[in-house]
Amino acid sequence: MPRHRKIRVSATELRAMFNDGGYYERVQSGELLEEVGYNRHPCPPRVSEPYCTRSQTVHYVDLQEGRTVVVVHQYLREDGSLGASGRPDPKRIYQGNMIYVVELPQTE
Secondary structure, three states, X not given: OOOOEEEEEOHHHHXXXXXXXXXXXXXXXXXXXXXXXXXXXXXXXXXXXXXXXXXXXXXXXXXXXXXEEEEEEEEEOOOOOEOOOOOOEEEEEEEOOEEEEEXXXXXX
């Protein structure tokens, strides 16, 4: 398996890449498959979401290439809608031999 080079970008930059790539829309159209990795029920109490909302980490898989192209976090409500912003929050985007990830917060 080829080694990926990790590039840290701001959360704003990663969200722009996610939106520009149309990844969420590609999942909805069936071009990419969702595979739920982490599925916590209920979501953490600090999150202002209705009871039975799940905190999920989801991998978007390119069916033609058979590999993960994006990893997102989302709050899935019992009615099937997404909580928080109403869209998945990207955590990793794989492009070629690069992995774009959110930069680590600065510690002082």
